[in-house]
Amino acid sequence: MKLFIQSIRQTILWTIIAGVAYPLVMTGFAQLLFHKQANGSLIERNGQIVGSELIAQQFTGDKYFWPRPSAGSYATVPSGASNLGPTSQALQSNVTANATAFRTGNKLAADAPVPADMVFTSASGLDPHISPESARLQVARVAATRGIAEEQVGALVEKFVEPPQWGILGEARVNVLELNLALDELQPKKAEGSVLVKG
């Protein structure tokens, strides 16, 4: 009985310390020191929140760079992965379909290799990045659709290539949403395109 009462008191105390005080104090520090990050690294354009640096958005139009395929169709609540095993028939057909779509969309040869990140779905379903190689392969399509010189779009891509962090950690990558937003800045969109921006 004594243990039971001590258990209840300990549980209440720790709920207050670790369950209320700790997250509140941490939120205070986080908001003070890293305001932007603590609130989801949101991106504003024309006074409107258009996304988060860290969360992928679906892009299918030819004038934008495409993100990695998402098993959860880029849903955020919740997001999801395919969880398909290495001998899954569904995985096999998805990979083939994704590769074909990427080749067709970018007018690549029928046997051109497609970077792995564009045929395999990500773990979060919201991977904001693609490999630099995948970005480069999309330059011609984006440039042609927008009527901009390939060199100009290519240079923009190179500007957005992030090397491994501090030269060591992780992999090189390109943030698709940030790149696409910069792309829209590169050439102000024509009247019919602006509908999507303003909403």
Added chain:
Amino acid sequence: MNANEVIQLFLYFGLLIGLTPPIGGFMARVFEGKRTLLSGILGPVEKWIYRLSGVKADEEMSWKRYFGAVLIFNVVGIIAVMALEMTQTWHPLTLNPQKFPNVPWALALNTAISFITNTNWQAYSGENTMSYLTQMAGLAVHNFLSAATGIAILVCFARGLKRATSKSLGSFWVDVTRTTLYVLLPFSVIVTIVLVSQGVVQNFKPYTDARLVEAYTTQVPKTDDRGQPVNGPDGKPVMVAQRVETQSIPSGPAASQIAIKQLGTNGGGFYGQNSAHPFENPTPFSNFVEMFGLIILAASLVYAFGTLVGDHRHAWVLFGVMLALLVGAFTLAWWAETRPNPVVGNVLPLLEGKEQRFGVMNSVLFGVATTGTSCGAVNSMHDSFTPLAGLAPLWNLMLGCIAFGGVGAGLYGIMMHVLIAVFIAGLMVGRTPEYLGKKVQAWEATWAVVAILIPNFLILIESAIACSAPAGLSSLNNQGPHGLSEIFYAYASCANNNGSAFAGLNANTNFYNLTLGATMFLGRFGVAFAVLAIAGGFAAKKTISVSQGTLPTNGLTFACVLFGVILIVAALTFFPAMCLGPIVEHGLMLAGRVF
């Protein structure tokens, strides 16, 4: 293998070995009740906690009472978490801004047991199920307390070895309080700040609706007035086009929970996709911190144990064996995951279920470290690993998550193997086996065997039931041998309180919620009982001095015997199952077979 990957590995293991002695030394001082750097600030808090909870700090417990405290405290915790989960409708709006409904009882029970037992198996996604209040005041609290419970049991075990002809083994309340206050909370504060700096969210805001840069149209099932799907004449749901113009961006007090999720080897994600979610693990650096966080306290505990029992060389032998197991599993997994898979046309790197910013090496290292410890957080989907790369985490689980183990739990887990090793070696040389000055007799050997067999028994029996019950098979996401691996992985993960998953398995059914819930509970408290029973047995004995017939437990010979015992026990138990799952799948994959 490129230079960067090798540098990252050296950095990881180098820091691990380098920081283990200072942190372990600090932890030992905390467990021994000595003053530390933080005593000035936290000392008064500690005293207040004892006063308010009616605990006398010098009131010690017998091993039975210690176990009683562990059990009652944790059952109270299960009830508290369930109460929070099942009353979400009435939580204040600021702490449940998405207005999540009450969690159904079977899922609530499963989740409560899961977080209490340090398993953190999740049959739900946090971002669409749990209110902020449930996450912070329920789940996060038990991230701390379950870790502290594991460490307390280990400290109690060390006392049993150190004390002679004694009945008392310290106070569970003091061990939990000091561990949480001086070790877990301070480290969590540091890790939280680092994670937020990298982009992990920490706020109490409702989800943000962002205006999509490129709106799109998608097909969704048509619903009637009551929200029921409408079926067409052909019996299939009628699809209608829907314009999607916004994206709901999740929020919440995530960083503070993720910090302790890693440090306490809990592993229960704030978001469903765990450390693969960009808000939970946004950069390669945050990934490094999380991978390091999930192992450093577990590794440091080995050193702390050495300090407590007064034998650092023995601690380094244990450390070495654990490290060898971990590096072995990693080597296998990394090799396997960088081979081409003919099923998908030999495309490399294999990024299915992996994030671009981490790549293959960091995904495999995380996967092996998270299962070698009992963390269970994931930054990639183990279900999509190639068969042998998926075998490595499964193997880690089947060994009982002992490299370096869950905080506390891993070390007392390997202790059971140590006792078996000492016992076998003692019998071979015809002397009474001894361990650190204590005779290992029938009582200790029996309970050590029980502790090893409980999880193994649970894994094999329950997997067999799941494989033969329609309710077990209907949850599978993959067919063929991979389906067996999914079931196996689930029970191995829960019995050893790991919590990672071959996540294709739909575990949110009553069948899995209840059987896995029972598995987690028995795996945790069955083993804890056996460990404390041994601690009680040791404490009651005299300490005998080292003689010619004593097998030294601080040399290479002992390391080899221990390594052998661990491998033989696990291999004999699980080799047939491994053959039917990952090993046969590997062969089929190379032949290009699909299911």
